[in-house]
Amino acid sequence: MRWMMVLVVAIALGAGGLFSNLGSSVRSTEAQEATPSAAILEEPAVGVAGRDRLTPVLASIIGRETAPVLASDGKYYVVYELLITNTMNSPSSLEAVTVLDADNGNEILQLNAEAMVEQEALRLLDREPAADAVLPANAGRILMLAVTFDSADEIPAALAHRIDTLGQSAFSIGVTPSTYVAANLGLSGQAPPVLSSPLRGEGWISAEGCCSPASHHVNGVFAINGTFAVGQRFAIDYIRIDDKGRLVAGDPSIQANWIGFRAPVLAAADGVVVSTNNELPNQVPTIMPDQSTMSLEEIEGNHVIIDHGNGLFTFYGHLDPGSVAVEVGEQVKTGDQLGLVGDSGGSQIAHLHFHVMDRANPAEADGYPFVFDSFVLAGQADFNELVPALEGEAAFPSRAELDPVTRELEMPLSYTIVDFPDE
Numbered sequence: 162m163r164w165m166m167v168l169v170v171a172i173a174l175g176a177g178g179l180f181s182n183l184g185s186s187v188r189s190t191e192a193q194e195a196t197p198s199a200a201i202l203e204e205p206a207v208g209v210a211g212r213d214r215l216t217p218v219l220a221s222i223i224g225r226e227t228a229p230v231l232a233s234d235g236k237y238y239v240v241y242e243l244l245i246t247n248t249m250n251s252p253s254s255l256e257a258v259t260v261l262d263a264d265n266g267n268e269i270l271q272l273n274a275e276a277m278v279e280q281e282a283l284r285l286l287d288r289e290p291a292a293d294a295v296l297p298a299n300a301g302r303i304l305m306l307a308v309t310f311d312s313a314d315e316i317p318a319a320l321a322h323r324i325d326t327l328g329q330s331a332f333s334i335g336v337t338p339s340t341y342v343a344a345n346l347g348l349s350g351q352a353p354p355v356l357s358s359p360l361r362g363e364g365w366i367s368a369e370g371c372c373s374p375a376s377h378h379v380n381g382v383f384a385i386n387g388t389f390a391v392g393q394r395f396a397i398d399y400i401r402i403d404d405k406g407r408l409v410a411g412d413p414s415i416q417a418n419w420i421g422f423r424a425p426v427l428a429a430a431d432g433v434v435v436s437t438n439n440e441l442p443n444q445v446p447t448i449m450p451d452q453s454t455m456s457l458e459e460i461e462g463n464h465v466i467i468d469h470g471n472g473l474f475t476f477y478g479h480l481d482p483g484s485v486a487v488e489v490g491e492q493v494k495t496g497d498q499l500g501l502v503g504d505s506g507g508s509q510i511a512h513l514h515f516h517v518m519d520r521a522n523p524a525e526a527d528g529y530p531f532v533f534d535s536f537v538l539a540g541q542a543d544f545n546e547l548v549p550a551l552e553g554e555a556a557f558p559s560r561a562e563l564d565p566v567t568r569e570l571e572m573p574l575s576y577t578i579v580d581f582p583d584e
Contacts, residue, residue, distance in 0.1 A: 218253050218296060218326045219246040220344040223303065223382060223389045225519065228349035229316050230371075230395075230530035233538055233571045237310040238372050240394055240530070242303055242382060243322065243344055247296035253328025255283070255294040256338075260308055263319035263345050270308060277304065282374045288382060296328075303382055305374040320346045353530040354473055355570060356429040357495045358581035359515050360399055360502075364420070366542050366557070368512070370397040370575035371530075378516075378528075385457075385525045394528030396476075396516035397573070399502075402542075406557035408510065408550045413447055416504060422511040423484070423501040428467060428493045429475050435521045436466035439485035443504040443511075447551050452507045457524045462506020462514075465499045466521060476523050478514035479505050510551065532570045537580035539563040544576055 223242040232238050247253045255277070260269045274294035277283040281290040284303045291302055310316050322344045327336055369376045371394075378396040382389055401421030402408055411418040441463050444450050452460055462479035465487060469475065481503030487493060504511045518526035540563040550556040558578065565580060573579050 214341060215339075216324075216341050216343065217247065217249045217328060217339060218255070218324060219248060220244070220258075220322055220324050221246075222344050222346050224391050224394075224527040226347055226349045227527075228351055228353050228530055229310065229313070230353045230572050231313075231532060231570060232371065233568060233573045233577055235311075237313060237316060238530075238572075239308040239310075239316070239320070239346075239348065240306070240372050240379070241346060242305050242389075242391060244301060244389070245296065245304055245324075246301040247299065247328070249329060250298045251329045252298055253296045253326050255296055255302070256325040256327050257323075258304060258325070259323040260306065261321045261323055261342065262317040263321040264317060266321075266342075269317075269320070272304075272306075280374065281380075282306070284374070284380060284382070286384075288380050296326075305380060307372040307374075307379075316348065319348060351471075353532050353572070354430070354469070354517065355534050356475070356517070356531050357427070358533050358536055359427050359429045359475075359477060360424060360513060360581050361427070361583050362401075362424070363537075363539070363580040364402045364404070364560070365399045365579050365581060366402060367573040367575060367577045367579060368398040368400050368542075368547075370573060370577075371395050373575060376575055383524075388525070390525045390527065392518050392523050392526040392528050393516055395530050395572070396514060396528060397575075399513040399515060400510065401502075402550075402557045402578070404560040405555045406550075406559045406562075407553065407555045408557070409446075409553050411553070413551065413553050414445065416443055416446055416511060419446060419504075419511040421502050421513075423481055423503070424513075426465075426477050426480060426499045426502060426513055428495055428497045428499055429515075430467070430469050431494050432467040432469040432475070432492075434465060434487045434489050434491045434493060435468045435474070436464070437485050437487065437489055438463045439480075439483060439500075441505040442482055444506075444508055446504060446510050449509045450507060455507060460507035461523060462508055463500070463503060464506075466523065467493060467499075468521060472519050473529060474518050474521055474526070476514070476516050476518060479503055479508045479512060481505070530572060532572050533581075535567065535569050535582060536571075536573065537565045537582070538568045538573070538577060539565040539580050540578040542576040542578050 229237045283291040378393040381393040464478040480500040484501035517531045520526045546556040
């Protein structure tokens with residue numbers, strides 16, 4: 162939810178991307194000497210045919226069921242996280258994780274240790290990038306995954322994961338390899354909800370959106386109420402630029418000069434309002450408040466949460482104080498005005514934080530994918546343009562540089578520039 166200046170890393174399936182070939186993994190001399198034999202690699206999954214196996218490093222899915230989503234690059238994404246836990250009293254190296262079709266065992270992608278670290282997909286439990294793929298004794302890591310498919314026909318009913326580790330087990334002397342399959346993830350039979358856009362007009366940048374682990378929304382794994390929650394997995398911070406590519410026209414310290422400030426925020430679908438806040442002040446533009454002094458509810462800022470049924474809720478955050486136009490229990494229709502874009506809560510500049518989640522409490526919810534019924538993909542912004550834009554420069558592309566194309570039933574990817582139809 163908070164605005165963080167983090168490097169956006171492009172996720173691509175293939176050479177040079179996050180999911181590189183296993184063969185490019187760099188190992189120590191000791192690791193090379195302990196390469197698993199073919200017999201070990203071919204051992205069945207845990208518990209198959211009564212063959213119990215010691216699995217010193219555990220892998221489990223964080224969160225609940227998810228669904229593939231068609232994104233604005235034409236690919237389908239499955240975004241989720243694995244909790245990797247070393248149960249031994251000595252270090253273990255995470256050599257590779259391979260995503261499999263759970264039904265037939267076909268490999269979908271492989272991640273080696275080098276790629277996990279270089280692309281910041283492997284994280285400490287406090288969300289910081291891991292310096293290496295070594296799991297300390299009795300410690301855990303979070304692995305962030307974004308699996309892509311070129312077509313819907315390629316998507317399996319469920320995913321599984323082959324875990325390759327190198328370390329000491331309870332019944333071995335020295336370092337030994339271990340390979341086993343764990344952590345099945347069923348892909349929901351439901352399609353992502355089709356929503357109307359929560360904003361209108363041109364020049365909205367989908368900042369900090371899906372699907373890079375560098376996004377503070379994607380890597381927003383927090384321990385809430387006794388479990389991990391990833392409510393903002395598919396969240397977007399919508400900031401607005403003018404025809405010159407500016408976020409702000411004039412003195413950046415004046416809220417009214419920010420292009421998106423007080424733009425109407427609209428209900429993305431029919432539903433019932435279940436939560437609001439309307440009293441928190443706006444922050445000083447470009448200055449991130451000290452969130453350590455704020456409650457989780459204060460960090461969310463002024464907001465509206467709508468229950469759309471079927472376990473889906475939409476969240477609209479950081480609204481302008483006094484602008485919330487609905488009350489808890491009120492029935493709303495698609496396109497009804499909920500409030501105005503503001504800078505309240507854990508916010509650095511005027512923007513709308515929007516996401517879909519699976520329960521009414523945003524702190525303990527899981528984020529769920531969604532698509533917009535229609536939008537115009539106008540162009541692509543560069544994260545590196547953000548800092549000069551915050552200082553008032555015309556750093557983002559001007560309107561004349563954009564090439565708008567209408568898209569339907571897709572989710573805008575991070576830092577795409579989109580136009581929403583006026584209705």
